[in-house]
Amino acid sequence: MTDATELLRRTRELLAAHPPATTGRTDFLKARFDAGLAWVHYPEGLGGLDAPRSLQGVVDTALAEAGAPDNDPRRIGIGLGMAAPTILAYGTEEQKRRFLRPLWVGEEVWCQLFSEPGAGSDLAALGTRAVRDGDTWVVNGQKVWTSSAHVARWAILIARTDPDLPKHRGITYFLCDMTDPGVEVRPLRQITGEAEFNEVFLTDVRIPDAHRLGEVGDGWKVAQTTLNNERVAIGGARIPREGGMIGPVSRTWRERPELRSHDLHQRLLDLWVDAEVARLTGERLRQQLVAGQPGPEGSGMKLAFARLNQAISGLEVELLGEEGLLYGDWTMRRPEHVDFTGRDAGYRYLRSKGNSIEGGTSEVLLNIVAERVLGLPSEPRNDKDVAWKDLAR
DSSP states (O other), X not given: OOOHHHHHHHHHHHHHHSOTTTSOHHHHHHHHHHTTOSSTTSOBTTTBOSOOGGGHHHHHHHHHHTTOOOOOTTTTHHIIIIIHHHHHHHOOHHHHHHHHHHHHHTSSOEEEEOOBTTBSSSGGGOOOEEEEETTEEEEEEEEOSOTTTTTOSEEXXXXXSOTTSBTTTSEEEEEEETTSTTEEEEEEOOTTSOXXXXXXXXXXXXXXXXXXXXXXXXXXXXXXXXHHHHHHHHHSOOOOTTOXXXXXXXXXXXHOGGGOOHHHHHHHHXXXXXXXXXXXXXXXXXXXXXXXXXXXXXXXXXXXXXXXHHHHHHHHHHHHGGGGGOOXXXXXXXXXXXXSTTSOHHHHHHHGGGGGTTTSOHHXXXXXXXXXXXXXOOOOOSOTTSBGGGSOO
Protein backbone atom coordinates (compact mmCIF):
# COMPACT_ATOMS: atom_id res chain seq x y z
CA MET A 1 0.00 0.00 0.00
CA THR A 2 1.43 3.37 -1.05
CA ASP A 3 1.28 5.75 1.91
CA ALA A 4 1.91 9.49 2.35
CA THR A 5 5.61 8.94 3.09
CA GLU A 6 6.11 6.99 -0.11
CA LEU A 7 4.22 9.59 -2.13
CA LEU A 8 6.40 12.38 -0.73
CA ARG A 9 9.52 10.40 -1.57
CA ARG A 10 8.35 9.92 -5.16
CA THR A 11 7.40 13.58 -5.39
CA ARG A 12 10.88 14.66 -4.26
CA GLU A 13 12.41 12.33 -6.84
CA LEU A 14 10.24 13.89 -9.55
CA LEU A 15 11.27 17.40 -8.54
CA ALA A 16 14.94 16.45 -8.43
CA ALA A 17 14.87 14.84 -11.87
CA HIS A 18 12.70 17.55 -13.44
CA PRO A 19 13.22 20.88 -11.63
CA PRO A 20 10.20 23.11 -12.35
CA ALA A 21 12.42 26.14 -12.87
CA THR A 22 14.29 24.54 -15.77
CA THR A 23 11.79 22.01 -17.15
CA GLY A 24 9.17 22.93 -19.72
CA ARG A 25 5.59 22.83 -18.48
CA THR A 26 4.41 20.02 -20.75
CA ASP A 27 7.55 17.97 -20.13
CA PHE A 28 7.08 18.30 -16.37
CA LEU A 29 3.42 17.26 -16.58
CA LYS A 30 4.29 14.22 -18.70
CA ALA A 31 6.97 13.21 -16.19
CA ARG A 32 4.49 13.63 -13.34
CA PHE A 33 1.96 11.41 -15.11
CA ASP A 34 4.56 8.75 -15.83
CA ALA A 35 5.64 8.82 -12.17
CA GLY A 36 2.09 7.94 -11.09
CA LEU A 37 1.54 11.32 -9.43
CA ALA A 38 -1.18 12.68 -11.73
CA TRP A 39 -4.17 11.05 -10.01
CA VAL A 40 -2.68 8.74 -7.43
CA HIS A 41 -5.76 6.50 -7.12
CA TYR A 42 -5.59 5.45 -10.79
CA PRO A 43 -3.79 2.22 -11.74
CA GLU A 44 -0.03 2.11 -12.26
CA GLY A 45 0.88 3.03 -15.81
CA LEU A 46 -2.21 5.21 -16.16
CA GLY A 47 -1.05 8.18 -14.11
CA GLY A 48 -1.50 6.61 -10.70
CA LEU A 49 -0.12 4.21 -8.12
CA ASP A 50 -3.28 2.46 -6.89
CA ALA A 51 -3.02 4.67 -3.80
CA PRO A 52 -5.97 5.95 -1.73
CA ARG A 53 -7.70 8.89 -3.40
CA SER A 54 -7.45 10.81 -0.12
CA LEU A 55 -3.66 11.09 -0.55
CA GLN A 56 -3.85 13.17 -3.73
CA GLY A 57 -3.63 16.32 -1.61
CA VAL A 58 -0.22 15.24 -0.28
CA VAL A 59 1.22 15.32 -3.80
CA ASP A 60 -0.62 18.46 -4.90
CA THR A 61 0.51 20.44 -1.85
CA ALA A 62 4.17 19.40 -2.16
CA LEU A 63 4.27 20.26 -5.86
CA ALA A 64 2.53 23.61 -5.36
CA GLU A 65 5.04 24.55 -2.64
CA ALA A 66 7.85 23.70 -5.06
CA GLY A 67 6.40 25.97 -7.74
CA ALA A 68 5.52 23.14 -10.09
CA PRO A 69 3.00 23.86 -12.87
CA ASP A 70 -0.48 22.40 -12.77
CA ASN A 71 -2.43 21.13 -15.78
CA ASP A 72 -4.86 24.09 -15.85
CA PRO A 73 -7.82 22.04 -14.60
CA ARG A 74 -10.41 24.68 -15.45
CA ARG A 75 -9.45 24.49 -19.11
CA ILE A 76 -9.62 20.68 -19.26
CA GLY A 77 -12.33 20.15 -16.65
CA ILE A 78 -14.60 18.06 -18.88
CA GLY A 79 -11.77 15.70 -19.68
CA LEU A 80 -10.66 15.39 -16.07
CA GLY A 81 -14.07 15.26 -14.43
CA MET A 82 -16.12 13.31 -16.97
CA ALA A 83 -14.19 11.66 -19.81
CA ALA A 84 -11.31 10.25 -17.76
CA PRO A 85 -13.32 8.36 -15.09
CA THR A 86 -15.63 6.97 -17.78
CA ILE A 87 -12.73 5.78 -19.94
CA LEU A 88 -11.13 4.24 -16.86
CA ALA A 89 -14.34 2.40 -15.96
CA TYR A 90 -15.36 1.16 -19.43
CA GLY A 91 -12.44 1.63 -21.80
CA THR A 92 -10.25 -1.07 -23.24
CA GLU A 93 -6.62 -1.14 -22.20
CA GLU A 94 -5.71 0.35 -25.58
CA GLN A 95 -8.21 3.19 -25.10
CA LYS A 96 -6.94 3.96 -21.60
CA ARG A 97 -3.33 4.16 -22.74
CA ARG A 98 -4.19 6.19 -25.83
CA PHE A 99 -6.39 8.84 -24.20
CA LEU A 100 -5.64 9.31 -20.48
CA ARG A 101 -2.10 10.74 -20.69
CA PRO A 102 -2.73 13.51 -23.28
CA LEU A 103 -6.02 14.25 -21.53
CA TRP A 104 -4.42 14.82 -18.13
CA VAL A 105 -1.43 16.71 -19.53
CA GLY A 106 -3.82 19.03 -21.39
CA GLU A 107 -2.57 18.27 -24.87
CA GLU A 108 -6.09 17.20 -25.87
CA VAL A 109 -9.16 19.09 -24.67
CA TRP A 110 -12.47 17.21 -24.38
CA CYS A 111 -16.11 18.23 -24.72
CA GLN A 112 -19.41 16.45 -24.05
CA LEU A 113 -21.87 15.70 -26.87
CA PHE A 114 -24.92 14.66 -24.84
CA SER A 115 -27.78 17.22 -24.83
CA GLU A 116 -29.87 17.85 -27.93
CA PRO A 117 -32.53 20.43 -28.86
CA GLY A 118 -35.24 17.83 -28.15
CA ALA A 119 -33.41 15.88 -25.46
CA GLY A 120 -32.05 18.00 -22.65
CA SER A 121 -33.78 17.22 -19.38
CA ASP A 122 -35.01 13.96 -20.92
CA LEU A 123 -31.58 13.00 -22.22
CA ALA A 124 -32.58 9.40 -22.95
CA ALA A 125 -34.92 10.69 -25.68
CA LEU A 126 -31.94 11.72 -27.82
CA GLY A 127 -32.28 11.27 -31.56
CA THR A 128 -28.73 11.49 -32.93
CA ARG A 129 -28.31 8.27 -34.91
CA ALA A 130 -25.31 6.01 -35.25
CA VAL A 131 -25.59 3.33 -37.96
CA ARG A 132 -22.98 0.61 -38.23
CA ASP A 133 -21.10 0.27 -41.52
CA GLY A 134 -18.54 -2.51 -41.17
CA ASP A 135 -15.92 -1.45 -38.64
CA THR A 136 -17.22 2.13 -38.42
CA TRP A 137 -20.34 3.94 -37.28
CA VAL A 138 -21.92 6.72 -39.34
CA VAL A 139 -23.33 9.42 -37.06
CA ASN A 140 -25.89 12.10 -37.93
CA GLY A 141 -27.58 14.55 -35.59
CA GLN A 142 -27.28 17.74 -33.59
CA LYS A 143 -25.97 18.41 -30.08
CA VAL A 144 -26.36 21.59 -28.07
CA TRP A 145 -25.02 23.46 -24.99
CA THR A 146 -21.59 21.96 -25.68
CA SER A 147 -18.98 23.70 -23.55
CA SER A 148 -15.47 23.96 -25.06
CA ALA A 149 -16.46 22.35 -28.38
CA HIS A 150 -14.64 25.18 -30.16
CA VAL A 151 -11.31 24.14 -28.61
CA ALA A 152 -11.91 20.41 -28.13
CA ARG A 153 -9.93 17.68 -29.86
CA TRP A 154 -12.16 14.84 -28.62
CA ALA A 155 -15.73 14.42 -27.42
CA ILE A 156 -17.67 11.92 -25.39
CA LEU A 157 -20.79 11.18 -27.44
CA ILE A 158 -23.96 9.18 -26.95
CA ALA A 159 -26.07 8.26 -29.97
CA ARG A 160 -29.03 6.03 -30.76
CA THR A 161 -28.02 2.76 -32.34
CA ASP A 162 -31.35 0.87 -32.12
CA PRO A 163 -34.58 2.88 -32.46
CA ASP A 164 -36.65 -0.30 -32.05
CA LEU A 165 -35.72 -0.56 -28.36
CA PRO A 166 -37.05 1.62 -25.50
CA LYS A 167 -35.19 4.89 -25.26
CA HIS A 168 -32.81 3.94 -22.42
CA ARG A 169 -31.76 0.65 -24.06
CA GLY A 170 -30.93 1.64 -27.63
CA ILE A 171 -28.05 4.06 -26.91
CA THR A 172 -24.32 3.51 -27.42
CA TYR A 173 -21.38 5.56 -26.15
CA PHE A 174 -18.56 6.75 -28.44
CA LEU A 175 -15.37 8.79 -28.43
CA CYS A 176 -15.65 11.28 -31.29
CA ASP A 177 -12.77 13.03 -33.03
CA MET A 178 -13.83 16.68 -33.27
CA THR A 179 -11.50 17.24 -36.25
CA ASP A 180 -13.25 14.65 -38.41
CA PRO A 181 -15.08 15.76 -41.57
CA GLY A 182 -18.77 16.35 -40.88
CA VAL A 183 -18.28 17.89 -37.41
CA GLU A 184 -19.42 21.52 -37.44
CA VAL A 185 -19.24 23.74 -34.33
CA ARG A 186 -21.30 26.95 -34.10
CA PRO A 187 -21.16 29.40 -31.17
CA LEU A 188 -24.18 30.07 -28.93
CA ARG A 189 -24.02 33.59 -27.53
CA GLN A 190 -25.10 33.75 -23.92
CA ILE A 191 -26.59 36.42 -21.67
CA THR A 192 -23.02 37.40 -20.68
CA GLY A 193 -22.28 38.33 -24.30
CA GLU A 194 -19.80 35.48 -24.63
CA ALA A 195 -20.09 32.06 -26.26
CA GLU A 196 -18.47 29.38 -24.15
CA PHE A 197 -21.33 27.09 -25.24
CA ASN A 198 -21.80 25.77 -28.77
CA GLU A 199 -24.13 23.73 -30.91
CA VAL A 200 -22.55 20.88 -32.84
CA PHE A 201 -23.85 19.42 -36.10
CA LEU A 202 -22.79 15.88 -37.05
CA THR A 203 -23.17 14.98 -40.73
CA ASP A 204 -22.06 11.50 -41.83
CA VAL A 205 -19.31 11.51 -39.20
CA ARG A 206 -17.50 8.17 -39.28
CA ILE A 207 -16.38 6.83 -35.90
CA PRO A 208 -14.30 3.62 -35.76
CA ASP A 209 -15.82 0.84 -33.70
CA ALA A 210 -12.52 0.88 -31.81
CA HIS A 211 -13.69 4.23 -30.38
CA ARG A 212 -16.87 2.75 -28.93
CA LEU A 213 -16.88 2.80 -25.11
CA GLY A 214 -18.69 -0.14 -23.56
CA GLU A 215 -20.96 -2.59 -25.32
CA VAL A 216 -23.41 -1.71 -28.07
CA GLY A 217 -26.68 -0.65 -26.41
CA ASP A 218 -25.05 -0.03 -23.02
CA GLY A 219 -24.60 3.69 -23.62
CA TRP A 220 -27.08 4.79 -20.98
CA LYS A 221 -25.29 2.77 -18.29
CA VAL A 222 -21.93 4.19 -19.37
CA ALA A 223 -23.39 7.71 -19.47
CA GLN A 224 -24.50 7.41 -15.83
CA THR A 225 -20.85 7.15 -14.83
CA THR A 226 -20.16 10.35 -16.76
CA LEU A 227 -23.13 12.22 -15.30
CA ASN A 228 -22.44 11.19 -11.70
CA ASN A 229 -18.83 12.32 -12.03
CA GLU A 230 -19.92 15.53 -13.77
CA ARG A 231 -22.14 16.58 -10.86
CA VAL A 232 -19.44 15.86 -8.32
CA ALA A 233 -16.95 17.84 -10.44
CA ILE A 234 -19.31 20.84 -10.62
CA GLY A 235 -20.79 20.85 -7.15
CA GLY A 236 -18.09 19.18 -5.08
CA ALA A 237 -14.89 20.85 -6.19
CA ARG A 238 -12.30 21.38 -3.43
CA ILE A 239 -12.17 25.05 -2.37
CA PRO A 240 -10.79 26.83 0.70
CA ARG A 241 -12.97 28.64 3.23
CA GLU A 242 -14.50 31.70 1.54
CA GLY A 243 -13.58 30.21 -1.81
CA GLY A 244 -15.95 30.42 -4.74
CA MET A 245 -18.69 33.02 -5.04
CA ILE A 246 -18.87 33.88 -1.33
CA GLY A 247 -15.29 35.23 -1.44
CA PRO A 248 -15.79 38.40 -3.53
CA VAL A 249 -18.93 39.53 -1.70
CA SER A 250 -17.28 38.92 1.69
CA ARG A 251 -14.29 41.02 0.66
CA THR A 252 -16.57 43.81 -0.55
CA TRP A 253 -18.41 43.76 2.77
CA ARG A 254 -15.17 44.13 4.74
CA GLU A 255 -13.62 46.77 2.47
CA ARG A 256 -16.69 48.93 1.83
CA PRO A 257 -18.39 49.69 5.18
CA GLU A 258 -20.46 52.46 3.58
CA LEU A 259 -22.44 49.82 1.67
CA ARG A 260 -23.56 47.92 4.74
CA SER A 261 -27.07 47.62 6.13
CA HIS A 262 -28.60 45.44 8.82
CA ASP A 263 -30.71 43.49 6.34
CA LEU A 264 -27.78 42.81 4.01
CA HIS A 265 -25.67 41.76 6.99
CA GLN A 266 -28.18 39.13 8.05
CA ARG A 267 -28.53 37.77 4.53
CA LEU A 268 -24.76 37.65 4.05
CA LEU A 269 -24.33 35.74 7.31
CA ASP A 270 -26.96 33.20 6.26
CA LEU A 271 -25.31 32.68 2.87
CA TRP A 272 -21.81 32.52 4.39
CA VAL A 273 -22.96 29.68 6.67
CA ASP A 274 -24.69 27.92 3.76
CA ALA A 275 -21.54 28.21 1.67
CA GLU A 276 -19.41 26.76 4.47
CA VAL A 277 -21.87 23.89 5.00
CA ALA A 278 -21.76 23.14 1.27
CA ARG A 279 -17.95 23.25 1.28
CA LEU A 280 -17.69 20.81 4.19
CA THR A 281 -20.34 18.56 2.69
CA GLY A 282 -18.31 18.47 -0.52
CA GLU A 283 -15.24 17.47 1.49
CA ARG A 284 -17.20 14.62 3.07
CA LEU A 285 -18.44 13.52 -0.35
CA ARG A 286 -14.88 13.40 -1.66
CA GLN A 287 -13.88 11.27 1.30
CA GLN A 288 -16.72 8.88 0.50
CA LEU A 289 -15.37 8.57 -3.04
CA VAL A 290 -12.28 6.88 -1.59
CA ALA A 291 -14.45 3.81 -1.07
CA GLY A 292 -16.08 3.75 -4.51
CA GLN A 293 -17.59 5.52 -7.49
CA PRO A 294 -19.73 8.67 -7.12
CA GLY A 295 -23.43 8.08 -6.70
CA PRO A 296 -26.57 10.21 -6.72
CA GLU A 297 -25.34 12.28 -3.75
CA GLY A 298 -23.41 14.38 -6.25
CA SER A 299 -26.76 15.59 -7.60
CA GLY A 300 -27.53 17.14 -4.22
CA MET A 301 -24.18 18.94 -4.21
CA LYS A 302 -24.67 20.29 -7.71
CA LEU A 303 -28.19 21.45 -6.78
CA ALA A 304 -26.85 23.32 -3.74
CA PHE A 305 -24.04 24.81 -5.85
CA ALA A 306 -26.51 26.33 -8.32
CA ARG A 307 -28.83 27.73 -5.67
CA LEU A 308 -26.00 29.22 -3.64
CA ASN A 309 -24.30 30.84 -6.61
CA GLN A 310 -27.50 32.53 -7.72
CA ALA A 311 -28.39 33.75 -4.24
CA ILE A 312 -24.87 35.01 -3.48
CA SER A 313 -24.46 36.82 -6.81
CA GLY A 314 -27.87 38.44 -6.33
CA LEU A 315 -26.86 39.69 -2.89
CA GLU A 316 -23.58 41.04 -4.27
CA VAL A 317 -25.40 43.11 -6.91
CA GLU A 318 -27.71 44.54 -4.24
CA LEU A 319 -24.78 45.32 -1.93
CA LEU A 320 -23.02 47.31 -4.66
CA GLY A 321 -26.12 49.36 -5.44
CA GLU A 322 -25.73 51.37 -8.63
CA GLU A 323 -22.29 49.87 -9.20
CA GLY A 324 -23.90 46.45 -9.33
CA LEU A 325 -25.87 47.48 -12.43
CA LEU A 326 -22.69 48.05 -14.42
CA TYR A 327 -21.31 45.37 -16.73
CA GLY A 328 -17.69 45.44 -17.76
CA ASP A 329 -17.60 44.15 -21.31
CA TRP A 330 -20.18 42.84 -23.81
CA THR A 331 -17.52 41.80 -26.32
CA MET A 332 -18.36 38.57 -28.11
CA ARG A 333 -15.66 36.10 -27.05
CA ARG A 334 -15.32 32.32 -27.03
CA PRO A 335 -13.49 31.66 -23.74
CA GLU A 336 -11.81 28.38 -22.89
CA HIS A 337 -13.26 28.24 -19.36
CA VAL A 338 -15.59 30.01 -16.93
CA ASP A 339 -14.01 32.47 -14.50
CA PHE A 340 -16.52 33.28 -11.76
CA THR A 341 -14.20 34.99 -9.30
CA GLY A 342 -11.90 36.84 -11.68
CA ARG A 343 -14.65 38.97 -13.22
CA ASP A 344 -17.02 41.69 -11.99
CA ALA A 345 -20.26 41.32 -10.04
CA GLY A 346 -22.42 41.79 -13.13
CA TYR A 347 -20.75 38.87 -14.86
CA ARG A 348 -21.17 36.62 -11.81
CA TYR A 349 -24.86 37.52 -11.57
CA LEU A 350 -25.57 36.82 -15.24
CA ARG A 351 -23.40 33.71 -15.58
CA SER A 352 -24.79 32.06 -12.46
CA LYS A 353 -28.22 31.88 -14.11
CA GLY A 354 -26.86 28.99 -16.15
CA ASN A 355 -25.82 27.00 -13.08
CA SER A 356 -29.33 25.63 -12.61
CA ILE A 357 -29.38 24.35 -16.22
CA GLU A 358 -25.88 23.07 -17.04
CA GLY A 359 -24.79 19.71 -15.70
CA GLY A 360 -28.41 18.65 -15.18
CA THR A 361 -31.29 21.02 -14.53
CA SER A 362 -32.26 21.64 -10.93
CA GLU A 363 -35.67 20.07 -11.61
CA VAL A 364 -34.10 16.83 -12.81
CA LEU A 365 -31.66 16.80 -9.89
CA LEU A 366 -34.52 17.22 -7.43
CA ASN A 367 -36.10 14.08 -8.88
CA ILE A 368 -32.81 12.19 -8.58
CA VAL A 369 -32.36 13.23 -4.95
CA ALA A 370 -35.97 12.33 -4.16
CA GLU A 371 -35.85 8.89 -5.77
CA ARG A 372 -32.26 7.72 -5.32
CA VAL A 373 -31.18 9.44 -2.10
CA LEU A 374 -34.40 9.76 -0.11
CA GLY A 375 -36.04 6.63 -1.53
CA LEU A 376 -39.30 8.34 -2.47
CA PRO A 377 -41.49 6.72 -5.15
CA SER A 378 -40.74 7.71 -8.73
CA GLU A 379 -43.14 9.66 -10.87
CA PRO A 380 -45.47 7.53 -13.03
CA ARG A 381 -44.08 7.03 -16.56
CA ASN A 382 -45.58 5.26 -19.53
CA ASP A 383 -42.62 5.42 -21.92
CA LYS A 384 -40.13 3.03 -20.36
CA ASP A 385 -41.23 -0.02 -22.35
CA VAL A 386 -42.15 1.74 -25.61
CA ALA A 387 -39.79 1.60 -28.60
CA TRP A 388 -38.08 4.95 -29.12
CA LYS A 389 -39.36 5.17 -32.71
CA ASP A 390 -42.96 4.97 -31.43
CA LEU A 391 -42.64 7.79 -28.89
CA ALA A 392 -44.50 11.03 -29.60
CA ARG A 393 -42.14 13.84 -30.55
